[in-house]
Amino acid sequence: MDSSVALILAQDGIVNGAIYGLLGLALVLVFSVTRVIFVPQGEFVTFGALSLAVLQTGAIPGTFWLLLAGTAWVVCGGIMSIAAGKSTFGMSFTIAMLKISLPAVVAASLILAGAPRGGLAIQILTTLVIVVPLGSLLYRIVYAPLASSSILVLLIVSVAVHLAFESAGLLFFGAEGFRTPAIVDLSLKLGPLFLSGAAASVIVVAAVLMLLLVVGLGMTVFGKALRATASNATGARIVGIRPDRAGSLAFSIAAFIGVLSGLLIGPMTTIYYDGGFLIALKGFVAAIIGGLHSYPLAVFGALFVGLSESVASFYASAFKDAIVFALILPVLLWRSIRAPHREEE
Amino acid sequence: MKSMKMLQGIAICAATSMVAVVASHADIKIGATVSATGPAASLGIPYRNTLGLLPKEVAGQKIEWVILDDGSDPTNAVKNARKLTSEDSVDIILGANTSPIALALVDVASETKTPFIAMASSIRIVSPMDDKRYWVFKASQADALMVGAIADHMKTSNVKRAAFIGANDAFGESFWAEFEPAAKKAGIEIVASERFNRTDTSVTGQILKIVGAKPDAVFIAAVGTPAALPAIALKERGYNGLQYQSHAVLNADFLRVGGKALEGTFFPTGAMLIPEQLPDSNPIKKVALDYVTQYEKQFGAGTRATFGGHAYDSFLTFANAVPAALKVGKPGTPEFRKALRDEIEKSKDVVGSHGIFNITPMDHIGLDNRARMIVTVKDGTWKLVPQLP
Secondary structure: OOHHHHHHHHHHHHHHHHHHHHHHHHHHHHHHHHOOOOOOHHHHHHHHHHHHHHHHOOOOOHHHHHHHHHHHHHHHHHHHHHHOOOOOOOHHHHHHHHHHHHHHHHHHHHHHOOHHHOOHHHHHHHHHHHHHHHHHHHHHHHHHHHOOOOHHHHHHHHHHHHHHHHHHHHHHHOOOOEOOOOOOOOEEEEOOEEEEHHHHHHHHHHHHHHHHHHHHHHHOHHHHHHHHHHHOHHHHHHOOOOHHHHHHHHHHHHHHHHHHHHHHHOOOOOEOOOOHHHHHHHHHHHHHHOOOOOHHHHHHHHHHHHHHHHHHHHHOHHHHHHHHHHOHHHHHHHHHHHOOOOOOO | OHHHHHHHHHHHHHHHHHHHHHOOOOOEEEEEEEOOOOOOHHHHHHHHHHHHHOOOEEOOEEEEEEEEEOOOOHHHHHHHHHHHHHOOOOOEEEEOOOHHHHHHHHHHHHHOOOOEEEOOOOHHHOOOOOOOHHHEEEOOOOHHHHHHHHHHHHHHOOOOEEEEEEEOOHHHHHHHHHHHHHHHHOOOEEEEEEEEOOOOOOOHHHHHHHHHOOOOEEEEEOOOHHHHHHHHHHHHOOOOOEEEEOHHHOOHHHHHHHHHHHOOOEEEEOHHHOHHHOOOOOOHHHHHHHHHHHHHHHHOOOOOOHHHHHHHHHHHHHHHHHHHHHHHOOOOOHHHHHHHHHHHHOOOOEEOOOOEEOOOOOOOOOOOHHHOEEEEEEOOEEEEOOOOO
16 A cells, blocks of 8 residues: 555545544434434435435425425324313414424425426525424424333334335335435545545535534533533423423434435435435444544544545455444443443433 | 336236236236345336236236235245245246345245246356256346356457456355456456445445556446446546446446446346347347337336346246146146246247247256347447457
């Protein structure tokens, strides 16, 4: 391996590592706020990339109907709770229902306004409007009613959601893969390195997003509420933070990160309806390296996973994934020796 | 839209199984297990679509179809085959569009003494011939035949150094096992052998290694659209040599995903992909055109996929064997199944959409060099390359 090969491999590893890092951060965030191991994170990657691809063919992606169905479910649930006498019809109820329906309405009007035939920017916007709200809808419909269940129950539910989303993906997008156009069309030559617009945008967007997360979590009221819920849910509740709001926000952020990751890697590789899972699984390895609670360690873990993956693909391509996933073993061992075992409260 | 087509296919399936319920017992029953969902769905869907187009009557006998989905999972496929043979007592099993599935079904077919025509690629499905494989046939070209076509074409193109990158699964391994000796025989040195996964986000490492080995030609062996990833990465790295792909990628989706990077790449194929470009003297032309016209009428222009042709061919060999088998026994009896097997084994000059079948007790595929051609991509469409040596 000479220096130019090493440089190219490092670049490749950092680009992939940045994606794993983003997904790892989302997993840490969701887990610390809601104790949910968010297995369907990968499906947001595929839904994002493939919805954009379908919009580009001039059709309406199936995820739009999923958004409508989810919205209708929540709204019907609200109306039924009035019928059962659990809540009352009034101003606050109407506002809540309008808030929930808003993304569906915006998405519908964007599609009616001709987004499938519009430019790339409008299509990306439409994709975000369609897929990101699925995160908070998912939380409201599936996880919020189970909020006090054990981690194991939440994990099993996550696996179920993952399988349901993956099958929905096959129905929406078919078995074949898609590639989406690069957001930035550019190709730079730096010595032996060849930097494409897609790769550059991954690094830039990942860095900006990570910075936003740091600032958002550290300085805004919402971020502080999330952190409070993460460190002590009961305490946060006592001081007036609603855990379901925090959960909903965490899921929205995770969905946003997932969709964005999908849009970022769409131009670099072919995305399949079931491709997101493996990508998110590598993000999960990164999150595990961060102990599912440390953001900086998760990012470090992600770069480590990305770099070892690209080196492994050069030296022993047949064993690449085995090598990457075997890396998690020593980390788990170290963690179990270092951290005393605690019963789940 | 893809999903609409899928719904259409499901509707056809539902309709055929409805017919199955109504029909009486003396009809011939065909059981099929296809991967309409799961990772192999891009192969399974054209198979299933084709089964829906096939005639409902052969030699005056009504045909009942029982088509099941195995979700690309061998365990499910075995379950399906058990159901087909025990509950539905079918006379023949068609299907199994991946090699692991077809290999798993060999046992079921031989145990229940039911003839079975597989559509998957591995030669292990019908070779070495033994008591179990006695009941098994294969409608698709042997990997060796197709890899041989590639090696021959490399040789005539003066390739001295070749590199291989295959899918990290049974398919890739099987092609590697065929390509290594074929290249050696053609006097070609293999300078790199790499693997990649269908869902990989990048193949940079593998491609760097291949480009570094300075090959004259690269052979990419993977099923369906995933095979486009290395092709695109090679072009991005500035590789300008020849590229070859296997016959498991020949559909419109592959051209869509691969785009410009596929221009000039060579592919082995049966006649079904490009019947319009064959000379009228070729007997395969008419059969292949018939099939392609029917298929594209139903599913849209440009939707032809060579995988569907195998389903068509398996039905043709079956239909060819039916009249003689009917003389021996009634459908639904072990005698009829045995006779069907014996007659399929005697298939002589049965013209299919991919090639011409001459099945013998030792060769349960029966395809020869007439079932291999080389095509290339020119301006986004398949183009027949003149005569192989």
